[in-house]
Amino acid sequence: MHIPGDKMEIPFFDNIYRFTNLDSTLAKAKQMITNRETQGNFLVTAEKQTAGIGRKENHWHSPLGGLWITAGIYNLSVRSSFTIFIGICLIKGLCRLYPILEGQLGLKWPNDVYLQGGKLAGILTTNHPYYNYLLSGIGINTNNTDFPE
Numbered sequence: 001m002h003i004p005g006d007k008m009e010i011p012f013f014d015n016i017y018r019f020t021n022l023d024s025t026l027a028k029a030k031q032m033i034t035n036r037e038t039q040g041n042f043l044v045t046a047e048k049q050t051a052g053i054g055r056k057e058n059h060w061h062s063p064l065g066g067l068w069i070t071a072g073i074y075n076l077s078v079r080s081s082f083t084i085f086i087g088i089c090l091i092k093g094l095c096r097l098y099p100i101l102e103g104q105l106g107l108k109w110p111n112d113v114y115l116q117g118g119k120l121a122g123i124l125t126t127n128h129p130y131y132n133y134l135l136s137g138i139g140i141n142t143n144n145t146d147f148p149e
Contacts, residue, residue, distance in 0.1 A: 014040035
Protein backbone atom coordinates (compact mmCIF):
# COMPACT_ATOMS: atom_id res chain seq x y z
CA MET A 1 0.00 0.00 0.00
CA HIS A 2 1.32 3.42 -0.93
CA ILE A 3 0.91 6.12 1.68
CA PRO A 4 0.81 9.65 0.20
CA GLY A 5 4.08 11.42 0.87
CA ASP A 6 6.08 8.16 1.09
CA LYS A 7 8.91 7.67 -1.34
CA MET A 8 8.01 5.06 -3.88
CA GLU A 9 10.95 3.14 -5.31
CA ILE A 10 10.88 2.41 -9.00
CA PRO A 11 13.38 -0.24 -10.08
CA PHE A 12 15.90 0.89 -12.69
CA PHE A 13 16.41 -2.59 -14.10
CA ASP A 14 13.48 -4.35 -15.73
CA ASN A 15 15.15 -7.77 -15.61
CA ILE A 16 18.01 -9.44 -13.77
CA TYR A 17 19.50 -12.56 -15.33
CA ARG A 18 21.58 -14.68 -12.94
CA PHE A 19 23.95 -17.40 -14.08
CA THR A 20 26.29 -19.74 -12.24
CA ASN A 21 28.91 -19.86 -14.98
CA LEU A 22 29.31 -17.82 -18.17
CA ASP A 23 32.09 -17.15 -20.60
CA SER A 24 31.46 -13.43 -20.09
CA THR A 25 28.54 -11.39 -18.76
CA LEU A 26 29.34 -8.75 -21.39
CA ALA A 27 29.27 -11.30 -24.22
CA LYS A 28 26.00 -12.76 -22.89
CA ALA A 29 24.41 -9.29 -22.65
CA LYS A 30 25.48 -8.51 -26.22
CA GLN A 31 24.04 -11.83 -27.42
CA MET A 32 20.76 -11.08 -25.61
CA ILE A 33 20.32 -7.68 -27.27
CA THR A 34 21.42 -8.99 -30.68
CA ASN A 35 18.90 -11.84 -30.47
CA ARG A 36 16.28 -9.52 -28.94
CA GLU A 37 15.93 -11.83 -25.93
CA THR A 38 15.44 -8.90 -23.56
CA GLN A 39 14.22 -5.34 -23.56
CA GLY A 40 14.53 -2.31 -21.34
CA ASN A 41 17.31 -2.00 -18.78
CA PHE A 42 18.74 -5.27 -17.51
CA LEU A 43 21.55 -6.89 -15.54
CA VAL A 44 23.46 -10.06 -16.33
CA THR A 45 25.37 -11.59 -13.41
CA ALA A 46 27.54 -14.66 -13.08
CA GLU A 47 29.14 -16.34 -10.10
CA LYS A 48 32.13 -17.17 -12.33
CA GLN A 49 33.34 -16.16 -15.80
CA THR A 50 35.62 -18.38 -17.84
CA ALA A 51 36.46 -15.77 -20.49
CA GLY A 52 35.97 -12.41 -18.79
CA ILE A 53 36.83 -9.46 -21.01
CA GLY A 54 39.09 -6.62 -19.94
CA ARG A 55 40.18 -3.44 -21.66
CA LYS A 56 41.82 -3.89 -25.07
CA GLU A 57 40.38 -7.42 -25.12
CA ASN A 58 42.64 -8.55 -22.29
CA HIS A 59 41.46 -11.51 -20.21
CA TRP A 60 39.73 -10.55 -16.95
CA HIS A 61 40.36 -13.17 -14.27
CA SER A 62 36.94 -13.77 -12.73
CA PRO A 63 36.67 -16.88 -10.55
CA LEU A 64 34.14 -17.65 -7.83
CA GLY A 65 34.21 -15.05 -5.09
CA GLY A 66 33.96 -11.85 -7.12
CA LEU A 67 31.09 -9.83 -8.51
CA TRP A 68 30.78 -10.11 -12.29
CA ILE A 69 28.01 -7.94 -13.72
CA THR A 70 26.98 -6.33 -16.98
CA ALA A 71 24.35 -3.60 -17.05
CA GLY A 72 22.40 -3.16 -20.26
CA ILE A 73 21.04 0.37 -20.43
CA TYR A 74 18.52 1.19 -23.13
CA ASN A 75 18.16 4.54 -24.88
CA LEU A 76 20.73 6.43 -22.82
CA SER A 77 21.23 9.88 -24.32
CA VAL A 78 24.53 10.59 -22.50
CA ARG A 79 27.40 8.31 -23.51
CA SER A 80 30.48 10.47 -23.08
CA SER A 81 32.55 9.64 -19.97
CA PHE A 82 30.02 7.01 -18.88
CA THR A 83 32.75 4.62 -17.73
CA ILE A 84 34.20 7.26 -15.40
CA PHE A 85 30.68 8.01 -14.13
CA ILE A 86 30.20 4.30 -13.31
CA GLY A 87 33.57 4.28 -11.52
CA ILE A 88 32.59 7.27 -9.38
CA CYS A 89 29.23 5.67 -8.56
CA LEU A 90 30.98 2.42 -7.67
CA ILE A 91 33.35 4.21 -5.29
CA LYS A 92 30.49 6.15 -3.67
CA GLY A 93 28.42 2.99 -3.31
CA LEU A 94 31.26 0.99 -1.77
CA CYS A 95 32.05 3.81 0.67
CA ARG A 96 28.39 3.99 1.66
CA LEU A 97 28.31 0.23 2.31
CA TYR A 98 31.76 0.17 3.92
CA PRO A 99 32.55 3.57 5.51
CA ILE A 100 36.05 2.34 6.42
CA LEU A 101 36.89 2.59 2.69
CA GLU A 102 36.31 6.36 2.65
CA GLY A 103 39.47 7.98 1.26
CA GLN A 104 41.01 4.55 0.50
CA LEU A 105 39.61 4.05 -3.01
CA GLY A 106 40.93 5.68 -6.15
CA LEU A 107 39.84 5.88 -9.74
CA LYS A 108 42.50 5.29 -12.38
CA TRP A 109 41.50 6.69 -15.74
CA PRO A 110 39.76 5.38 -17.67
CA ASN A 111 38.25 2.31 -16.05
CA ASP A 112 39.85 0.97 -12.85
CA VAL A 113 39.08 1.29 -9.15
CA TYR A 114 42.07 0.80 -6.86
CA LEU A 115 42.36 0.00 -3.15
CA GLN A 116 45.77 0.37 -1.48
CA GLY A 117 47.61 0.08 -4.78
CA GLY A 118 45.74 -3.05 -5.90
CA LYS A 119 43.09 -3.23 -8.59
CA LEU A 120 39.73 -3.74 -6.90
CA ALA A 121 37.45 -3.32 -9.91
CA GLY A 122 37.43 -2.83 -13.65
CA ILE A 123 34.76 -1.31 -15.88
CA LEU A 124 34.33 -1.89 -19.60
CA THR A 125 31.66 0.03 -21.52
CA THR A 126 30.59 -0.67 -25.09
CA ASN A 127 28.08 1.15 -27.23
CA HIS A 128 25.67 -0.70 -29.52
CA PRO A 129 23.86 2.09 -31.40
CA TYR A 130 22.01 -0.22 -33.82
CA TYR A 131 20.16 -1.73 -30.84
CA ASN A 132 20.22 1.55 -28.87
CA TYR A 133 22.06 -0.06 -25.94
CA LEU A 134 25.01 0.81 -23.81
CA LEU A 135 26.59 -2.18 -22.05
CA SER A 136 28.75 -1.66 -18.99
CA GLY A 137 30.61 -4.67 -17.65
CA ILE A 138 31.80 -4.39 -14.05
CA GLY A 139 34.14 -6.82 -12.35
CA ILE A 140 34.80 -6.45 -8.62
CA ASN A 141 37.43 -8.54 -6.85
CA THR A 142 35.55 -8.93 -3.57
CA ASN A 143 36.74 -12.19 -2.04
CA ASN A 144 39.51 -13.10 -4.45
CA THR A 145 43.05 -13.56 -3.24
CA ASP A 146 44.75 -15.64 -5.94
CA PHE A 147 45.55 -13.79 -9.17
CA PRO A 148 47.53 -14.93 -12.20
CA GLU A 149 50.53 -12.86 -13.32
